[in-house]
Amino acid sequence: xxxxxxxxxxxxxxxxxxxxxxxxxxxxxxxxxxxxxxxxxxxxxxxxxxxxxxxxxxxxxxxxxxxxxxxxxxxxxxxxxxxxxxxxxxxxxxxxxxxxxxxxxxxxxxxxxxxxxxxxxxxxxxxxxxxxxxxxxxxxxxxxxxxxxxxxxxxxxxxxxxxxxxxxxxxxxxxxxxxxxxxxxxxxxxxxxxxxxxxxxxxxxxxxxxxxxxxxxxxxxxxxxxxxxxxxxxxxxxxxxxxxxxxxxxxxxxxxxxxxxxxxxxxxxxxxxxxxxxxxxxxxxxxxxxxxxxxx
Amino acid sequence: xxxxxxxxxxxxxxxxxxxxxxxxxxxxxxxxxxxxxxxxxxxxxxxxxxxxxxxxxxxxxxxxxxxxxxxxxxxxxxxxxxxxxxxxxxxxxxxxxxxxxxxxxxxxxxxxxxxxxxxxxxxxxxxxxxxxxxxxxxxxxxxxxxxxxxxxxxxxxxxxxxxxxxxxxxxxxxxxxxxxxxxxxxxxxxxxxxxxxxxxxxxxxxxxxxxxxxxxxxxxxxxxxxxxxxxxxxxxxxxxxxxxxxxxxxxxxxxxxxxxxxxxxxxxxxxxxxxxxxxxxxxxxxxxxxxxxx
Numbered sequence: 001x002x003x004x005x006x007x008x009x010x011x012x013x014x015x016x017x018x019x020x021x022x023x024x025x026x027x028x029x030x031x032x033x034x035x036x037x038x039x040x041x042x043x044x045x046x047x048x049x050x051x052x053x054x055x056x057x058x059x060x061x062x063x064x065x066x067x068x069x070x071x072x073x074x075x076x077x078x079x080x081x082x083x084x085x086x087x088x089x090x091x092x093x094x095x096x097x098x099x100x101x102x103x104x105x106x107x108x109x110x111x112x113x114x115x116x117x118x119x120x121x122x123x124x125x126x127x128x129x130x131x132x133x134x135x136x137x138x139x140x141x142x143x144x145x146x147x148x149x150x151x152x153x154x155x156x157x158x159x160x161x162x163x164x165x166x167x168x169x170x171x172x173x174x175x176x177x178x179x180x181x182x183x184x185x186x187x188x189x190x191x192x193x194x195x196x197x198x199x200x201x202x203x204x205x206x207x208x209x210x211x212x213x214x215x216x217x218x219x220x221x222x223x224x225x226x227x228x229x230x231x232x233x234x235x236x237x238x239x240x241x242x243x244x245x246x247x248x249x250x251x252x253x254x255x256x257x258x259x260x261x262x263x264x265x266x267x268x269x270x271x272x273x274x275x276x277x278x279x280x281x282x283x284x285x286x287x288x289x290x291x292x293x294x295x296x
Numbered sequence: 297x298x299x300x301x302x303x304x305x306x307x308x309x310x311x312x313x314x315x316x317x318x319x320x321x322x323x324x325x326x327x328x329x330x331x332x333x334x335x336x337x338x339x340x341x342x343x344x345x346x347x348x349x350x351x352x353x354x355x356x357x358x359x360x361x362x363x364x365x366x367x368x369x370x371x372x373x374x375x376x377x378x379x380x381x382x383x384x385x386x387x388x389x390x391x392x393x394x395x396x397x398x399x400x401x402x403x404x405x406x407x408x409x410x411x412x413x414x415x416x417x418x419x420x421x422x423x424x425x426x427x428x429x430x431x432x433x434x435x436x437x438x439x440x441x442x443x444x445x446x447x448x449x450x451x452x453x454x455x456x457x458x459x460x461x462x463x464x465x466x467x468x469x470x471x472x473x474x475x476x477x478x479x480x481x482x483x484x485x486x487x488x489x490x491x492x493x494x495x496x497x498x499x500x501x502x503x504x505x506x507x508x509x510x511x512x513x514x515x516x517x518x519x520x521x522x523x524x525x526x527x528x529x530x531x532x533x534x535x536x537x538x539x540x541x542x543x544x545x546x547x548x549x550x551x552x553x554x555x556x557x558x559x560x561x562x563x564x565x566x567x568x569x570x571x572x573x574x575x576x577x578x579x580x581x582x583x584x585x586x587x588x589x590x
Contacts, residue, residue, distance in 0.1 A: 005492040008492070015469065107330065114523070120543075190523055233523075
């Protein structure tokens with residue numbers, strides 16, 4: 001079709017989005033690379049060029065290293081829990097059991113709730129002097145299991161549990177969409193051959209949804225490194241440095257969680273590290289999960 | 297089970313109770329998880345119907361004077377803690393940002409998905425790259441930029457920022473919709489002498505209606521819930537959005553420990569998301585997960 005007129009639409013159609021995106025997202029991101037090479041304390045002060053000084057400081061910064069570790073623990077540990085559960089739920093809900101829609105909708109629901117709301121709920125839940133969790137353990141005579149849930153020794157497990165509960169529905173729905181596309185005839189054939197449910201799961205379901213699974217894994221990898229609202233609200237208003245994750249540490253340095261810190265250059269260099277982690281992690285996930293596509 | 301069910305689930309149907317019984321443990325796990333989720337939110341609502349003494353003294357007991365306690369808590373949250381103002385700000389910011397981002401992303405997505413032009417793929421990649429950018433990266437330069445433009449600590453600044461950072465995903469989502477539309481209608485309209493603008497506006501945009509709606513819902517929920525950028529940009533009390541408002545109530549509680557009032561505020565924040573979700577759950581789930589299918 002010779003529709004030359006269309007070409008003239010391209011610029012006016014694309015430019016508004018291009019400009020808004022460039023000015024309010026890309027420009028600050030590119031600018032951040034430059035800011036990260038500076039020492040800059042306070043929005044009124046001057047930027048002092050220090051080259052890779054901020055990055056060298058990180059190597060000696062024990063708070064940074066611990067925050068990085070916590071972030072990775074949440075990403076890997078939480079990721080394993082989420083994908084085991086999401087695959088499990090998706091496989092169970094794949095059968096048309098009564099209330100399938102109800103369960104799917106309910107398990108997804110925490111994703112829709114503001115993260116700060118969830119975090120404040122968990123902050124109270126996990127409070128070991130008056131929270132319901134500790135009260136429940138006492139009620140059933142299991143005080144030995146009681147912990148300082150949000151103390152430095154246990155906070156990462158506590159946060160990871162809350163994160164798994166929040167996000168599992170999201171990955172379940174993605175995997176379920178993949179499973180629903182598998183032709184039922186595969187299962188019929190396997191069933192007639194006497195395959196067990198487990199066998200069918202590993203030989204039919206998992207290989208057939210592999211591409212969807214990889215996409216879900218990439219999404220989790222990116223998302224998990226950036227989780228902020230839920231963690232910030234759970235530890236609000238005064239998280240101890242011994243409970244920082246990367247996102248909380250960046251926030252603390254850029255604005256100050258309790259009292260202003262305003263180490264703007266350093267905070268921005270931490271943001272650059274977060275970006276590098278995202279890019280690197282996505283690359284690793286894609287490398288580890290690469291394989292020949294199975295033709296059925 | 298109906299015959300239709302049997303057709304789609306050969307695995308469980310027609311195998312008798314023995315087989316279904318062996319599936320019981322799976323269902324139990326599922327039901328426990330669902331019950332836990334319901335319990336959390338019921339507990340939250342129930343706590344907002346209690347006095348502070350009850351909340352602290354007996355977190356698992358039922359409220360003694362639900363109506364009195366609730367009216368006190370919700371009155372406090374809505375009026376004294378200014379949740380009514382925060383609610384209005386959140387509505388303004390979310391509605392205007394959603395309208396803007398869909399309005400400027402739809403033509404761009406249309407051009408990118410249906411008009412071949414030099415550099416098309418490159419521009420597409422440029423937009424998609426934004427999906428990987430963490431918001432933590434842009435905090436400091438963004439604030440400086442908004443201050444230079446004299447829109448730091450303003451709803452305009454927040455709206456423009458929300459639009460900017462939401463464009464990548466919105467374009468990705470809408471491109472996915474435009475690609476699937478048939479070309480016949482477009483071509484027919486062109487042969488009939490429709491202008492290219494009219495083809496987009498009168499033919500393609502209505503066809504992409506479900507996609508626009510999904511994009512709008514997705515953006516509305518993300519913006520309604522957004523906390524990090526709002527906290528960076530807004531500092532005035534009167535300009536706070538709901539998430540900021542709830543957190544500011546929590547902040548002031550260091551002196552009052554008024555948890556029951558806070559629970560009422562948390563319920564108020566959750567209600568709009570909850571209402572949107574129960575009426576449009578399929579759309580919401582589709583919107584939030586759609587980009588993943590591409």
